[in-house]
Amino acid sequence: MPHDHDNELDPMEARLRALETVLTRKGLIDPAAIDAIIDTYEHRVGPRNGARVVARAWADPDFADRLRRDATAAIAAMGFSGRQGEHMRAVFNTPQTHNLVVCTLCSCYPWPVLGLPPGWYKAPAYRSRAVMAPREVLAEFGLTLPDSMTIRVWDSTAELRYLVVPMRPAGTEGWDEAALTDLVTRDAMIGTARALEPA
Amino acid sequence: MSPPDPAPEAPFDAPWQAQAFAMVVALHRRGLFTWAEWTEALGAELACATARADGADYYTRWVAALERVLQARGVAEAGEIAALAEAWARAARATPHGTPIALENDPQAAP
Numbered sequence: 001m002p003h004d005h006d007n008e009l010d011p012m013e014a015r016l017r018a019l020e021t022v023l024t025r026k027g028l029i030d031p032a033a034i035d036a037i038i039d040t041y042e043h044r045v046g047p048r049n050g051a052r053v054v055a056r057a058w059a060d061p062d063f064a065d066r067l068r069r070d071a072t073a074a075i076a077a078m079g080f081s082g083r084q085g086e087h088m089r090a091v092f093n094t095p096q097t098h099n100l101v102v103c104t105l106c107s108c109y110p111w112p113v114l115g116l117p118p119g120w121y122k123a124p125a126y127r128s129r130a131v132m133a134p135r136e137v138l139a140e141f142g143l144t145l146p147d148s149m150t151i152r153v154w155d156s157t158a159e160l161r162y163l164v165v166p167m168r169p170a171g172t173e174g175w176d177e178a179a180l181t182d183l184v185t186r187d188a189m190i191g192t193a194r195a196l197e198p199a
Numbered sequence: 200m201s202p203p204d205p206a207p208e209a210p211f212d213a214p215w216q217a218q219a220f221a222m223v224v225a226l227h228r229r230g231l232f233t234w235a236e237w238t239e240a241l242g243a244e245l246a247c248a249t250a251r252a253d254g255a256d257y258y259t260r261w262v263a264a265l266e267r268v269l270q271a272r273g274v275a276e277a278g279e280i281a282a283l284a285e286a287w288a289r290a291a292r293a294t295p296h297g298t299p300i301a302l303e304n305d306p307q308a309a310p
Contacts, residue, residue, distance in 0.1 A: 007291040016215040018283035022275045029225045037221035041210055105242035116210040123254030158235040
């Protein structure tokens with residue numbers, strides 16, 4: 001095909017420009033606000049926030065207690081609140097119980113503490129199997145749990161989001177929150193991994 | 200000690216995905232729909248039998264859900280969006296390289 005023009009918009013780019021045109025003309029969106037939202041979710045929120053919540057729960061039993069009783073308030077008190085974090089519940093792993101979070105409907109996820117979900121969390125493969133075959137799914141993530149361990153699967157909704165508090169790794173006695181934070185990965189807070197072991 | 204998730208996945212694979220995401224957040228903030236209504240619309244698109252198992256088409260379906268919600272709310276008809284997208288594509292082809300693409304550059308634009 002001869003290249004007889006300079007610019008070609010990808011069909012999805014053209015569709016988004018069309019949507020932006022319509023919504024701006026009707027006064028429903030403001031391009032500056034759109035840019036601010038993108039900046040927030042590309043650069044400002046991410047799993048580091050959740051890692052700080054978990055590290056505090058490990059280091060401070062009173063905080064862990066507040067997190068267990070009212071996760072929304074405990075997390076908001078650390079400055080992490082906003083969209084898709086309005087109603088939070090923290091679920092704590094124990095030696096007997098492992099928690100796993102999914103959204104079978106679509107992709108509900110606690111944005112203020114984890115940022116936006118990874119691709120696999122949004123994929124039908126994970127969403128359809130996490131409830132029916134959690135042990136297999138976890139094994140595929142490299143997390144093999146003993147048969148004696150109970151796996152609880154939490155299905156997120158538009159109203160309620162979950163944060164897994166993984167078990168504190170052995171060998172971290174006396175560590176401060178900053179050091180503990182580095183052991184808490186995004187996957188550990190979804191429940192597809194354990195917290196990292198101390199190096 | 201290195202921080203966790205040293206190379207976290209970028210949330211968006213293309214700028215249009217970020218735009219689509221932000222539009223929904225902005226419209227929800229404005230009260231055009233509740234978040235429960237949005238997840239229901241998105242869930243319906245994602246549950247479609249042709250959805251890819253690896254989720255690679257997630258944001259394409261996100262946009263389809265947005266268009267359905269806009270249609271249901273009487274904000275924009277599907278035909279209107281499609282026609283404008285065509286206009287944007289024509290405007291892009293008519294715009295010399297190095298110049299910002301403007302809808303006014305559409306050679307078929309109404310005067």
